[in-house]
Amino acid sequence: MKDGARPTWRLRLYVAGQTPKSIAALANLTRLCEGHLAGRYHIEVVDLLAQPHLAREDEIVVIPTLVRTQPLPIRTVVGDLSNEERVLVALGVMPRERGE
């Protein structure tokens, strides 16, 4: 498979302060992206304690929540992202990596 376009993965991680789960989620996500999407990902961390109105606007219930906003469609993963395989499948990264 060719990847001439090489899309950038835009990922948004919603946390609520520096809780163990939030810290773990960000660490897990960073490691995973470096491993599979190096150079073509962008992580934005949204702390709902600082911006509580975003919980309603962005439809957040569970913490931590990871949202893939690009490429479409939007995908959502909740949890501290400790199960790497599930995250990769949900984000649509895994099959591509396997296919190579």
Added chain:
Amino acid sequence: MTATVRRPTKRGGNGRHPLAKAPTGIPGLDEITNGGLPRGRPTLVCGGAGCGKSLLAMEFLVRGALEYDEPGVFMSFEETTDDLVENARSLGFDLPKLSTRRRLLLDYVHVEPGDLTESGEYDLEGLFIRLGHAIDSIGAKRVVLDTIELLFSALSDEFVLRAELARLFRWLKAKRVTAIVTGERRGDQLTRHGLEEFVSDCVILLDQRVTDQSATRRLRILKYRGSAHGGNEMPFLIDDHGLSVLPITSLGLAHQASTAHVSTGVVGLDGMFGRKGFYRGNSVLVSGTAGTGKSSVAAHFVDAACRRGERALYLAFEESPSQIARNMRSIGIDLEPWMRRDKLRILAQRPTALGLEAHLVAIHRVIADWKPRVVVVDPVTNMIAVGSETEVKAMLARLIDFMKLRQITALFTSLTEGGGAAERTDLGVSSLMDVWMVLGNLEENGERNRTIQIVKARGMAHSNQVREFVITGQGITLVDVSRRADGSVAIGSARGAQQRQQARAGIPEVRRRAK
């Protein structure tokens, strides 16, 4: 400056209640809960699909915002905000307006099974922040979660969810908001996921049943910690005014007994009650077979009330207002002027047109809004057509209590089937009544004469005589009692003959005094 501050008792709460209450503003519900829901605590409202949980919860918020200056947050897990707005419109509530005025905040929490992937540990902190921000942004005092159980279908970790729900309910209490949490009933469980274990203060169960092809909604307070509550099932209704619970049994027998009198409106009949008539607030039963003059007695009663300047409500289940007016004009009672001046309202409706509850609600509304001093139900027996005997009797008991509390004197006519004993009502309602008069026809010497007797009159000396009455173009007139030498009472033409004979003989008429 701490600790000794006593919370002021809000309206609806009685001073001795250790528990502060938040009135729902829903007619009837505040009566059976002695003032409303536990203030600052969550209440569970559960029931099957379509039983009215969401509407009850929404009305609690809307009335809180409009009538008690308590803004509210409605967090919906099921219906979108558009649906909520639409549904509330059918109850006459303008949610967009309330939202604009920041008295109400609607938040639809979209949780769809399969929408998200789970990987590792999580919690519901997002929900807490979201709800907390909503509460703080409008200064909400009331919160509805409808129904939070849907989270269980979107998230798989039941252990986490239960722990988080327990935390949520503690958090709601700490926030001091009065909350309604709804849950869907399934089988013999109150809620699908056992929400009741988190809500220990107040549990309300709603139910919808179909009997005789008409749906009946019922409400029951299953639990209300620290507060007296009626455990009975109460019918309730949802219409374009919102919910109404018909609870009036809960008012019990606390009404003040009046010593003021109200005329029966029939010349001579007041005399049978020691000259003054009924007590104000009495409930009066007038029973008799067909054509014994029950409606005429009722019309006199209404006419007399209007003459005193009081409002009278006539609930007619057999005849139209114009038919009643025409018939009564024929016996010299002109009701039309009273109707024109809005002293008299005749509400004519066949009971079958509405269900029993709908009837009761309609009656309660008119009474509460228009405040008549006198009410006639003619005939109460027609109610049987729409409900079982026990239902009708329970309904009547509530109606009677409701009117007594407002010192309304009520007269019920009851049709006795021909051939039955005169002292029998088809409803067995006589025990609910303070006064019971039986009208009859006495056939003797080839003529049919009208009689009236007082079977009971609580707290009043009353005549024990069976009196004769006539209905003429001037209405009902009781005729004087005339006794033969053997002590029997002569009525009809026999009375005429007896009186003439006595007059000739110069014997004064013998009267029996009331005992």
